[in-house]
Amino acid sequence: MRFKLMLVTVSLMLLLVSSTMAQDTLTVLCTPQEDWCVAMTQAFEEETGIDTNYVRLSSGEALARVRASQDNPEFSIWWGGPADAFIAGSEEGLLEQYESPNAEDIPVGYKDADSYWTGVYVGALGFCSNLEILEELGVEPPTSWEDLLAPELSGNVAMAHPATSGTAFTAFWTVVTLKANELEAEEEGTGYDEDGVPTEAALDNAFEYFAALHQNILQYTRSGAAPGTMAGQGEVAVAIIFSHDCTKLQVEGFQDIVTTTFPEEGTGYEIGGMAILAGAPELEAAQMWYDWALTPEAQEIGQTVNSLQLPTNPDAAVSDLSVVLADVNVIEYNFQAAGANRTALVERFDADIAPEPVD
C-alpha cells in the first residue's frame, strides 16, 4: 500500500515537473553534424535562457520522424539539412508558415516564397578521397561522375542512403539534372518538360547511373557525412559528400589524408533549410530560434566547430576555408522539383538499387 502511494506521488510529481518545464523549453530537430547542433543549442540557450534540447537525425530520417509524429509533434523547429526535404515536408502539410522579420536579409534564391522555410547555409557537393588508397589502387582523384564507375574502385566508394540522408539525395538529384541536361542537349524537350521538371527519361538514366555505381559502393550509411570519415580512415577510397564535410575532416586531423575534388560537368549544392513544424508545442520559442538563426552572429557559429558551410546572411563573415560556390561549376538545381519528387524517388531507389546484390 505504502509502495502504491509512493508510486502515485512520484508520478504526480513527474507530471508536475514535466508540465512546468514545458513553458520555457525548445526541442530542436537538428540535421547537420552533431557538434554544430551542440554549439547552436548552447548558444541559443545562453542568448535566451530557454532550455534547449535537440535530437540529431539525418534529413530523411528527420522527415520520416516528423511524418510519424505529425498528430503529436515532438519537435518545434527543424534546423538544417537540404531544402529538398523541407519542400517535401511543406507539400505534406508538416510545416508551419512563419514570416520572420530577419528573413528579409536572406537573398530570394535561398528562401521559400511562401515562408514555409528559410535557408540558413549553402554548400556544394564534392568527392572526398583518401590519397593513399587512391594511389594504391592506381586511380586519380575523381573529377567527373563517370570516374566513380571505374572498375578499380569496386567496393571503394561510399555514399549515404538517399532515404535517410539529404546529402545522398542531393547527389541523386544532381545526377538527374545532369542526365536531363544531356538529353536536352541532344534533343530539346527530352530532358525537361514544359515546367522545367526533369523528364521520366532523365530519371531513368539517373537510376541507370546509380545501378552502375552500386557495383562500386561499399556501404550506404545513414548520415550524409559518415562516408567522409570512412574515406579518412581508409575504409573506402572515395566518399560522395558535401565538400564542407570533407574540409571539416581535413581541419580535424585528416589534412594530408583526404582531398576534395569536384565533378567538372557540374555538381549539386544544398540550401540548408529551417522551418517551424506544424502544431509545434513550443511555438514562441521556435519563432525566437527562427529569428535568431538568421542573424549573422548565429550563422557564424558553424565556423567555430569547423562546419564550413556558407552562411545565407550576406552580413555573416565567411571562413577562408569555405568553398565558395562561384569557384565551382554548380548546376541549376531545381529544389522545388527535387522536393516534390523526393519521396517517390527514394522509395524507388530503396526498392531498385540499394538492396541489389553486388556481382
Next chain:
Amino acid sequence: MQARLGASQIRRVRQFAQDPLLVIIAIAVIVFVVIAILLPLAATISLSTSEEGLPLFERYLFDSTYQTIIVNTVVMGVLVATIGTAVGFLFAFVQVKLNVPFKRFMHIVALVPVISPPFAVATATIVLFGRSGIISRGVFGVRYDIYGLDGLTAVLALSFFTVAYLNLRGMMEALDPALDEAATNLGAGKWRTFRTITLPMLAPGIASSFLLLFVESIADLGNPLVLGGNYEVLATRIYITVIGLYNPVGAAVLCIILLMPSLTVYLVQRYWISRANVVSVTGKPAGKPQTINHPVVRWGLFLLVMFICGLIVLIYATIIIGAFTQVPGVNNTFTYDHFDFVINGLGREAMEDTTSLSIIATPIAGVLGMVIAFLVARSKLPGRGALDFATMLGIAVPGTIIGIGYLLVFNNPITATLPVVGEVTLIPKLTGGQGLFGGALAIVMVYVIRSVPAALRSGTAALSQIDPAIEEASISLGADNARTFRRITLPLIRPAFLAGLIYAFARSMTTISAIVFLTTPQTKIMTAQILNEVENGRYGNAFAYCTLLIGIVLIAIGGMYMFVGSRTGAERTIEGGT
C-alpha cells in the same frame, strides 16, 4: 469421461480462486503480458495482413532482390549458429574434460561478450581488421575486406557464443562419468567414447544452442548496420523501411517474414528438443569427469581456446584503449576528450537515462519472472502454459518487431467509449516525445519484456528442483500462499532471482534493436547514441560509451551480489542446476 474432465477443471479453477491475492496477482500479470507483449505483436501481424500488407508479401517473397535478402539472413544465421556453437562447445569441452592451466581465465573471458554493447565488438573489429586495420594492414600489410558475410559471421559468433558455452558446459558437467568409464572398460578409445557417448548425450544441448544462436543472429540489427557492407539482411531492411521511408506496412510485412524462422525455431526448441532430451540429470554425477591426456588433443585444443581468448582480450583492449585515443587507428595520441564528451557533455543525459531506466526495469523484470515462474510451476492457474508461452515471446520475437509493434499500438492513446462516462483513455500515448514520461515508460516496458523470459526460465528451473512438499508443509502448518511464497519459496529461489536480475540489467543496458525506434528527445538511450557515433566514424566516443557501459554493468552486478546474493552451499547447488 468428458464430464469428469470438465468437473475436475472446474474444481481446479475453484481451487485456484480460493486465494484472492493470488487471483489479483495473476490477473495483473496477465494484463501486463497482454498489453506489453501480445498487443504489439498482434498489431504488427494485423497490419501485415491488412489490405495494404498482403500484396506486399507477394512482392517481397517473389522478388529476386528480396529473396536474396531472405537467403542472406538465413545463411548468416546458420553460419553464426554453427560457428558459435562450435566455439561454445570447444570452450565447454576444455573446461570440463581437459586438465590445462588458465581455465578460470578462459571462463571469465568467455563471459565478457554478454555484458558488452553490440557495436563494441564490430567497431573494434573494424579498427583491428578493417581495410586499414591495425592488424590486417599494420601487421600483415593486407587491405582486408571485413565488410560483409565473413566479418559479420565472425563478430556475431564471438558476441553470442557465450550462450552455447554456458549451456553445453552445464550439460557436460552433468553427464554421468560412469558412462564414459563403462565405454572405456568395454574397450572403446577416447575418440570412440567421445563420438559414441559424449556427443549423442549432448545432442539436445548442441541443437538448442544452435537454434538460440540462429534466432539471436538473424534478429541482430547493430552488427549488420556497422559491418554489413552490401550484405543486406532482413533486420537492416526493416530498419531502413521505418527510419528512412516511414513505411510501417512494409516494415510490418518484413517483420512477419523475419518472425517466421524465429518462431519456428523457438517452437522446435520448445516442443521437440526439450522432449528429446535423453540426458538423465539425476542430480549429482557419480564421480569426477575423466580428463583427456592425449598431448596433441590436450594442447592443441588448449592453444585454440587460448587463441580465441586472445582475440577477445584484444578486441576489448582495443575498446578500452581506443576510448583514450584521439582517432583510433589513425591518430593514436592519448586523450581524455572522449570521456569528457560522454561524462560531461552530450553523453551524460543518455548515460543517466539508460542507467535509471534499467534500474527501474531490473527489479520489475526479476520479480515478474519469479511470480510468473511460480504461477506456471506451482499454481493451478488455468492456462498457465499459455502464460509461459506468451511471456517467452518477449525474447523469441526479434527486437525490431517489438519496437515496431510498440509504435503501432502506443503512438496514440488507446481509448474506449463507455456507456455512461463517455470516452475514457485506457492507455495514454506511450511512445514518442509527447508520450507518457517523454516516452520513458514504453522503453521500460520493452526492457522488462525482453528480460523477463530469462528470469522466468531460471525461476522455473529452480522451482522444479524444490520439492513441493516443503511448501505443502508450510501451508499445512497454517501459512497462507503469500506467506509461504515469501518465507519458503523466495529464499530458495533467490539465486535464480539474482541470475534473473543480473541478466535483466545487462540486457536492458545493451539492448538496441527493440528500442531504436522508441528513443525520444526527452529520453536518450546509450546504445542508440553509440550507433550514431559508430556510424559517423567517431570511434573514440563510441569506445568511451562502451567502456562506461561495461563499467556500469559490472558495478551493478557487484551491487546485486551484495544485496541479493548469498553464497551458501545449498543455494549454489540450485544455481548450478539452472
